[in-house]
Amino acid sequence: MNTETIFELISQLRHEIATRYVFPEVAESISSFLKSKLRDGGYAACDAPEDLAAAITDDLRRLSNDEHLRVRYFAEPHRPETEGDEVREQNDRQKHVEGMGFGIARIEFLDGNIGYLDIRELVELQRSAESISAAMTLLAKCEALIIDLRKCCGGDPATVAWLCSYLFKARTNLSALHLREAKALVQFHTHDWVPGQRFGEDKPVYLLQAHYTFSGAEMLAYDLQALGRAVVVGETSGGGAHACQFVWLTPHFSLLLPEARSINPITQTNWEKVGVKPDVDVGAEDALAVAAKLARDGMAQA
Secondary structure, eight states, rough: OOOOHHHHHHHHHHHHHHHHHHHHHHHHHHHHHHHHHHTTTTTTOOHHHHHHHHHHHHHHHHHHTTTTTTEEOSSSOOOOTTTTSSSSOOOTTTHHHTTTTGEEEEEEEEETTEEEESSOOOHEEEEEEEHHHHHHHHHEEEOOEEEEEEETTOOOOOHHHHHGGOOSSOOEEEEEEEEEOOOOOOEEOOOOOOOSSHHHEEEOEEEEEEOOTHHHHHHHHHHHHHHHEEEEEEEEOOOOOOOEEEEEETTTEEEEEEEEEOOOOSSSSSOOTTTOOOOOOOGGGGGGHHHHHHHHHHHHHH
């Protein structure tokens, strides 16, 4: 890694964090540290760009205690989006999400007419809405629903609201976002109308978690738990409650930058650093079996 590339990268990183990171006082501390480390040649020992990205990420997370902050290196240069498009890490974002089923890994009907939905990413709503609607319509006639978030890395708050719309009849407020400089909250709520069939609000829902469960997946679990709409089964989740945007620092280095904090209307707080606590605390590997038994036992007693 040459000195000029490192200087350009760190300079742009300091600017983005100083002006946009969710907590200004933390941003100032990070910026000062990066300036000092750059001046002292602290990243000069990084021979490969991947090593540089990893070293910067380690510093960012240590200074902020924020697992969302992340720098990545891509050998293929980023192709700028068309004006107005959302910035993404993949040049082929549509192809990427199509290849992962728009975040839906599996739909299954378990014994006892229990629906099972395995979600790996809550892909941005403009790409995933049709697939989520199809999945929820397919599962609408089940007597209970298990949503598996154990391998879900997070995603779009708007997609969380879309999915939640299939679990309620009336418009329901979910977590809002408070941007660093904004005076008003960005409020998320369920939709008055969604295509297909709703699962409804009277049948039981179980959410499976692992420590890996993070960000938007935690928002889904936290909001439904706070509303008493779902039983959370598994491990305490990872604890990332800040909404993020992707920023390209250079054509080869991206930054995942937390810009807003979540505020739930019921708890008036969020799950940052503490995670979503399960209602039924079991190992992630046992969560599906436990949730299925809870569902069957509940239906037998009804």
